Amino acid sequence: xxxxxxxxxxxxxxxxxxxxxxxxxxxxxxxxxxxxxxxxxxxxxxxxxxxxxxxxxxxxxxxxxxxxxxxxxxxxxxxxxxxxxxxxxxxxxxxxxxxxxxxxxxxxxxxxxxxxxxxxxxxxxxxxxxxxxxxxxxxxxxxxxxxxxxxxxxxxxxxxxxxxxxxxxxxxxxxxxxxxxxxxxxxxxxxxxxxxxxxxxxxxxxxxxxxxxxxxxxxxxxxxxxxxxxxxxxxxxxxxxxxxxxxxxxxxxxxxxxxxxxxxxxxxxxxxxxxxxxxxxxxxxxxxxxxxxxxxxxxxxxxxxxxxxxxxxxxxxxxxxxxxxxxxxxxxxxxxxxxxxxxxxxxxxxxxxxxxxxxxxxxxxxxxxxxxxxxxxxxxxxxxxxxxxxxxxxxxx
Amino acid sequence: xxxxxxxxxxxxxxxxxxxxxxxxxxxxxxxxxxxxxxxxxxxxxxxxxxxxxxxxxxxxxxxxxxxxxxxxxxxxxxxxxxxxxxxxxxxxxxxxxxxxxxxxxxxxxxxxxxxxxxxxxxxxxxxxxxxxxxxxxxxxxxxxxxxxxxxxxxxxxxxxxxxxxxxxxxxxxxxxxxxxxxxxxxxxxxxxxxxxxxxxxxxxxxxxxxxxxxxxxxxxxxxxxxxxxxxxxxxxxxxxxxxxxxxxxxxxxx
Ligand SMILES: Nc1ncnc2c1ncn2[C@@H]1O[C@H](COP(=O)(O)OP(=O)(O)OP(=O)(O)O)[C@@H](O)[C@H]1O
Ligand SMILES: [Mg+2]
Numbered sequence: 001x002x003x004x005x006x007x008x009x010x011x012x013x014x015x016x017x018x019x020x021x022x023x024x025x026x027x028x029x030x031x032x033x034x035x036x037x038x039x040x041x042x043x044x045x046x047x048x049x050x051x052x053x054x055x056x057x058x059x060x061x062x063x064x065x066x067x068x069x070x071x072x073x074x075x076x077x078x079x080x081x082x083x084x085x086x087x088x089x090x091x092x093x094x095x096x097x098x099x100x101x102x103x104x105x106x107x108x109x110x111x112x113x114x115x116x117x118x119x120x121x122x123x124x125x126x127x128x129x130x131x132x133x134x135x136x137x138x139x140x141x142x143x144x145x146x147x148x149x150x151x152x153x154x155x156x157x158x159x160x161x162x163x164x165x166x167x168x169x170x171x172x173x174x175x176x177x178x179x180x181x182x183x184x185x186x187x188x189x190x191x192x193x194x195x196x197x198x199x200x201x202x203x204x205x206x207x208x209x210x211x212x213x214x215x216x217x218x219x220x221x222x223x224x225x226x227x228x229x230x231x232x233x234x235x236x237x238x239x240x241x242x243x244x245x246x247x248x249x250x251x252x253x254x255x256x257x258x259x260x261x262x263x264x265x266x267x268x269x270x271x272x273x274x275x276x277x278x279x280x281x282x283x284x285x286x287x288x289x290x291x292x293x294x295x296x297x298x299x300x301x302x303x304x305x306x307x308x309x310x311x312x313x314x315x316x317x318x319x320x321x322x323x324x325x326x327x328x329x330x331x332x333x334x335x336x337x338x339x340x341x342x343x344x345x346x347x348x349x350x351x352x353x354x355x356x357x358x359x360x361x362x363x364x365x366x367x368x369x370x371x372x373x374x375x376x377x378x379x380x381x382x383x384x385x386x387x388x389x390x391x392x393x394x395x396x397x
Numbered sequence: 398x399x400x401x402x403x404x405x406x407x408x409x410x411x412x413x414x415x416x417x418x419x420x421x422x423x424x425x426x427x428x429x430x431x432x433x434x435x436x437x438x439x440x441x442x443x444x445x446x447x448x449x450x451x452x453x454x455x456x457x458x459x460x461x462x463x464x465x466x467x468x469x470x471x472x473x474x475x476x477x478x479x480x481x482x483x484x485x486x487x488x489x490x491x492x493x494x495x496x497x498x499x500x501x502x503x504x505x506x507x508x509x510x511x512x513x514x515x516x517x518x519x520x521x522x523x524x525x526x527x528x529x530x531x532x533x534x535x536x537x538x539x540x541x542x543x544x545x546x547x548x549x550x551x552x553x554x555x556x557x558x559x560x561x562x563x564x565x566x567x568x569x570x571x572x573x574x575x576x577x578x579x580x581x582x583x584x585x586x587x588x589x590x591x592x593x594x595x596x597x598x599x600x601x602x603x604x605x606x607x608x609x610x611x612x613x614x615x616x617x618x619x620x621x622x623x624x625x626x627x628x629x630x631x632x633x634x635x636x637x638x639x640x641x642x643x644x645x646x647x648x649x650x651x
Binding site: 345346347349350351352353354355356357358360361364365367368369371372375 | 445446447448449472473474476477478482483485488489491493494499502503504506507510559563
């Protein structure tokens with residue numbers, strides 16, 4: 001199967017502004033196959049020890065939900081999506097309340113190819129963590145795999161939850177199009193962590209959130225490098241007092257390409273949002289930050305802040321950073337800023353003058369740069385998890 | 398121990414040091430004074446190996462353990478590992494790097510270079526505590542981010558703490574006495590005095606003689622326009638503070 005055969009208007013995606021610097025036409029003529037059913041291979045215990053950090057763990061292998069490998073917990077309702085369609089049709093229906101974001105390309109791709117998905121609901125206020133692992137198996141196939149899993153998450157009224165989404169793969173070539181839909185009911189809180197550290201393949205991910213009254217959404221996103229990686233986050237602050245706080249790190253190297261798309265839609269009064277994105281770029285890699293804030297006319301007294309900082313560890317790397325503000329309300333507080341800079345020479349010299357070699361000084365300073373975002377992660381084991389990934393990135397500096 | 402021979406240095410083609418000669422022996426304390434912009438900080442940065450400065454002439458020979466080494470061939474961190482230290486006039490703030498983490502990294506790198514075993518973190522804490530007590534520094538300093546939000550005086554004390562931990566052979570202390578209140582000046586002055594040994598040397602860059610109440614100099618040099626224009630004894634420092642640089646500069650121009 002070729003993508004172009006299933007998506008006839010494939011080339012049109014680039015008409016959307018958000019694809020200006022990201023070209024995926026290389027996928028057009030590639031052959032892919034989709035895995036249809038639950039695998040018979042259990043994840044081994046070493047992997048579990050290393051990667052399972054949630055109270056509940058939902059495992060997808062090559063895009064297919066693997067109930068056998070998952071771990072359940074009483075705080076969470078977890079159901080395969082096709083069963084949830086039958087059991088909670090009105091819930092699933094309501095997940096379509098999430099408005100469409102400006103670019104629907106990834107969402108549509110996911111729908112076209114989606115074979116498997118999961119429905120999750122959190123009702124309690126217990127501080128439990130659910131983890132979703134998207135794993136590409138270490139098995140050779142003649143034709144690369146296309147995976148297109150879908151997650152629908154409900155945070156019930158007054159609930160409190162942490163949600164970790166990790167993407168890892170042993171495969172050399174693949175295309176993955178994971179989409180997560182999140183609905184936060186009144187007074188609920190969600191801490192969302194998304195860690196993408198596949199080494200290879202093409203990743204086109206998306207997360208959409210609909211926030212109702214007085215909800216809090218805290219996100220931390222990490223995009224480690226692979227040849228082509230893109231994540232779109234769309235947050236709809238749909239009712240008053242909805243609040244969102246997004247921090248992110250992306251770290252690129254080689255000739256890789258990392259694309260960060262964030263859109264926050266202030267649709268009601270007294271809503272707040274903050275975006276804090278930090279990028280590290282090595283070698284001849286490219287990264288994109290496209291941060292959009294839209295404030296509707298009714299969304300008076302909204303507050304929004306956006307900051308994107310980039311550390312260029314090579315002068316051959318390229319960053320495209322673009323804030324996009326569309327503000328129709330008059331009583332709002334919005335600020336934004338973007339910087340990109342080399343390592344600070346004075347900082348390096350100071351460290352060197354105390355006997356720290358240049359290599360270690362560079363690592364210390366880059367680590368310090370990333371820590372400003374990483375320190376916002378409250379759960380220590382998730383922080384460690386990302387720290388370890390970053391350490392190996394710094395190790396190669 | 399350190400011989401600076403006819404050193405000239407420039408930035409972007411602009412000559413700042415214009416033939417400096419200075420010989421420093423073990424156990425000595427030198428003072429360098431001079432009007433603003435005369436090149437005092439540049440001289441200490443050149444010795445420490447700051448990459449902004451091109452050396453256009455001269456050499457710096459470092460004589461340690463009966464071996465002569467050419468300092469200009471070494472990277473800044475190697476100079477530090479060999480025992481060169483510079484107390485910054487404007488210590489750099491480094492966010493997110495903790496003071497302790499930094500000190501331990503520096504200390505361990507120097508140990509490694511000198512073939513001494515690493516100290517384990519707990520022992521290091523004790524070692525550090527001892528140095529801090531000796532400088533009258535509170536524990537709160539140590540867990541903070543390196544120099545971030547430190548007051549001017551706290552930064553200078555932190556420089557001396559680093560000197561105490563790394564125990565260098567040659568220390569250029571660039572205006573370490575500026576911005577200190579009277580009590581801090583005494584603590585820093587006494588601290589430097591205690592760190593002075595027979596096998597090391599200290600070069601104090603200063604605008605005032607008040608630090609000299611605590612540390613007695615062997616020589617006082619006056620820099621002007623990238624050169625050392627006069628060398629004298631301690632009394633020269635008092636002289637300058639009373640009468641300014643005018644007559645010295647005039648004298649040197651004749
Ligand atoms: N990196 C640099 N780029 C450009 N000019 C420089 C640089 N470093 C030093 N200079 C210039 O060289 C001259 C000497 O500077 P330096 O900082 O060494 O003076 P100083 O004697 O330490 O002065 P002060 O007493 O004010 O600290 C000044 O004119 C300064 O502007
Ligand atoms: Mg100076």
